Amino acid sequence: xxALKSADFEIQPLxxxxxxxxxxxRLGEIDDAEFEVIRKVFLASSVVVFSEQFLSKDEHVAFAxxxxxxxxxxxxxxxxxxxxxxxxxxxxxxxxxxxxxHYDSSFQSEPPSLTILSAQDVPAGGxxxxxxxxxxxxxxxxxxxxxxxxxxAEFRGTRLARLTNSDKPIPSAFHPVxxxxxxxxxxxxxxGLPGETMGCLESMTDAESLPILKFLYEHxxxxxxxxxxxxxxxxxxxxxxxxxxxxxxxDYGDAVRELHxxxxxxxxxx
Ligand SMILES: O=C(O)CCC(=O)C(=O)O
Ligand SMILES: [Fe+2]
Numbered sequence: 001x002x003a004l005k006s007a008d009f010e011i012q013p014l015x016x017x018x019x020x021x022x023x024x025x026r027l028g029e030i031d032d033a034e035f036e037v038i039r040k041v042f043l044a045s046s047v048v049v050f051s052e053q054f055l056s057k058d059e060h061v062a063f064a065x066x067x068x069x070x071x072x073x074x075x076x077x078x079x080x081x082x083x084x085x086x087x088x089x090x091x092x093x094x095x096x097x098x099x100x101x102h103y104d105s106s107f108q109s110e111p112p113s114l115t116i117l118s119a120q121d122v123p124a125g126g127x128x129x130x131x132x133x134x135x136x137x138x139x140x141x142x143x144x145x146x147x148x149x150x151x152x153a154e155f156r157g158t159r160l161a162r163l164t165n166s167d168k169p170i171p172s173a174f175h176p177v178x179x180x181x182x183x184x185x186x187x188x189x190x191x192g193l194p195g196e197t198m199g200c201l202e203s204m205t206d207a208e209s210l211p212i213l214k215f216l217y218e219h220x221x222x223x224x225x226x227x228x229x230x231x232x233x234x235x236x237x238x239x240x241x242x243x244x245x246x247x248x249x250x251d252y253g254d255a256v257r258e259l260h261x262x263x264x265x266x267x268x269x270x
Pocket of ligand 1 (some may be wrong): 088115246247
């Protein structure tokens with residue numbers, strides 16, 4: 001757990017296991033030393049909340065650039081004047097790609113390392129949940145951990161392609177179901193929703209693979225592993241896409257919900 005205090009800002013845990021909120025800081029105005037503290041908190045906590053930021057698009061882009069190059073997901077339409085910046089809007093519950101537990105763009109051979117969301121206009125409801133996949137891995141029995149060692153699975157963009165009405169080929173990639181975080185060295189469970197974001201375990205039949213994947217998916221998102229964020233305008237939340245899954249709750253009907261989103265390029269999972 002993070003229990004840090006700096007002269008300028010305060011860091012509080014969000015749950016008993018992961019997540020932190022940082023207050024007393026303006027992300028639009030940080031210096032390199034403050035960024036280093038944020039980086040450490042981020043790597044230790046996996047999800048970081050900054051309230052009352054009200055970032056402009058330029059400030060969002062400038063903060064995101066500190067983390068690396070922007071990652072582009074196929075099928076999504078980025079803002080013309082801000083390449084890499086996506087405006088998330090309410091497309092209705094039936095078309096919500098994100099109302100399921102997922103890793104962002106896990107079907108890419110190098111999925112994003114992290115995502116930064118900035119709340120512009122949020123309704124009552126529309127919470128987002130994150131689940132800690134270090135904890136999910138560590139909570140497995142040693143027998144299951146050993147069994148999964150070296151096993152790969154196919155991750156597929158099936159849900160995204162379907163809900164964006166794409167007729168392009170469905171992208172997919174094989175990744176280990178237990179990945180080692182390139183910066184922290186910790187192991188995290190890496191799975192998705194069978195049939196929607198995930199295909200089969202490598203070299204296994206559907207019948208063999210499905211019960212294991214269903215178990216792992218349910219295990220990944222047990223309440224003990226979850227933080228649920230209630231948004232307010234101006235919030236910025238960033239998460240580590242190498243060790244957390246997330247789920248955008250769609251309980252707000254036709255209400256306006258607008259957030260800006262930037263993802264940063266990541267490594268090939270190993
Ligand atoms: O709308 C949200 O709260 C999160 C959506 C999501 O899954 C994402 O931005 O990657
Ligand atoms: Fe997502």
